[in-house]
Amino acid sequence: MERPKLSSKSDAVVQKLADYLEEHWENKLDPEQIVSEFKLNYRYMSTLFTTKMGISLFNYHERLRIHKSAELLRTTTFNVSEVSDRLHFTNPYYFSRVFRKVMGESPTEYIRNIYRT
Structure with missing residues (x-):
């Protein structure tokens, strides 16, 4: 899937999230695993992802x-x-x-x- 070009710190988080989802595409979306991996609040990451990507984390996955x-x-x-x-x-x-x-x-x-x- 195509992704917009991102450049700020929050963009880096979104980029890493997208990369993580692409690496784990075969699995169900597991918010606890994502929190464990990124050490950030899931709601924050989800909102940030939706804002930057124009699609929710769940829908992207x-x-x-x-x-x-x-x-x-x-x-x-x-x-x-x-x-x-x-x-x-x-x-x-x-x-x-x-x-x-x-x-x-x-x-x-x-x-x-x-x-x-």
Whole structure:
């Protein structure tokens, strides 16, 4: 995902947060782990991230995970349930809902469209 160029101290925190989320894309968003890693108040980091990036920490992480899942669907033989499990979604139906919200089509439609082109 593209990120705006950032340059102040708070920008550095946001950059590190984005990098952290990209390194941990397979995992659910864990505020306690983020607090432990950054030693800053989660609400502060979340507000700062939203202000600087124009998207909430949760939504950024969700979109990142879905884009990575689309890559998995494109480049592996994993089915929707396997990708959902790999990304620690509670169930494939919830994963499909989130996928549709982010990508504009269900994972099944996405796979079908890959094979059409």
